[in-house]
Amino acid sequence: MQDVITCDSAGTISQHQGNRPDSRMQKAAKDRDIQTGGTARMVTSEDFSSADMLITMDNFNFSELSQLAPDQKAKEKIKPFCDFVSTTDTEVPDPYYGGAQGFEKVLDLLEDGCVRLLDDIQKKD
Numbered sequence: 001m002q003d004v005i006t007c008d009s010a011g012t013i014s015q016h017q018g019n020r021p022d023s024r025m026q027k028a029a030k031d032r033d034i035q036t037g038g039t040a041r042m043v044t045s046e047d048f049s050s051a052d053m054l055i056t057m058d059n060f061n062f063s064e065l066s067q068l069a070p071d072q073k074a075k076e077k078i079k080p081f082c083d084f085v086s087t088t089d090t091e092v093p094d095p096y097y098g099g100a101q102g103f104e105k106v107l108d109l110l111e112d113g114c115v116r117l118l119d120d121i122q123k124k125d
Contacts, residue, residue, distance in 0.1 A: 005121065008051075010043040012064035017042055022096065028103040032111075048074040055081045055117070057092040084116040085109055 011017070020026075021036045029036045047054065048070055054077050056062040062080055069075040082089050092109050095102025 005118075008047075009038070010041050010047060012043055012061055012068070014042055016040040022103075024100060025095070025103050025106070028100065028107055032107060034107070043068065045070060048077070051077060053121075054078045057081050058094070059091055081113050081117075082109070084113040084120065086112055086116065 017040050019040050020038070021029075026036050043054075043065065045068075048068075054065055054074075056065055056078060059080075062078060065078050066075055069078065080090075081092055087109070089109060092106055093102060095106050
């Protein structure tokens with residue numbers, strides 16, 4: 001039997017809550033055969049208990065999530081995504097106010113980091 005890994009996305013501010021992924025990100029992802037979908041939601045207290053890991057894209061989200069964590073055990077689940085990238089990047093940049101290259105940069109980081117993240121998960125099994 002194969003283990004199942006599920007992934008969900010949640011934010012720490014309500015600005016985009018209920019919105020679909022940015023159309024520019026959808027296009028850039030589709031060009032790489034990456035499926036996107038769903039709508040933005042806020043992180044909940046249940047996320048801290050149900051998730052094995054909580055991955056943050058930038059320092060602001062790391063700080064916000066750390067403040068929302070109900071206890072030390074929950075805080076220990078929080079990891080910066082860039083801990084898994086092979087580049088020197090320390091944050092995944094927010095491409096919202098930039099051009100198409102910003103979305104490509106985010107996808108480059110995601111593709112790179114997800115390989116190492118999966119390796120890390122498999123080592124823990």
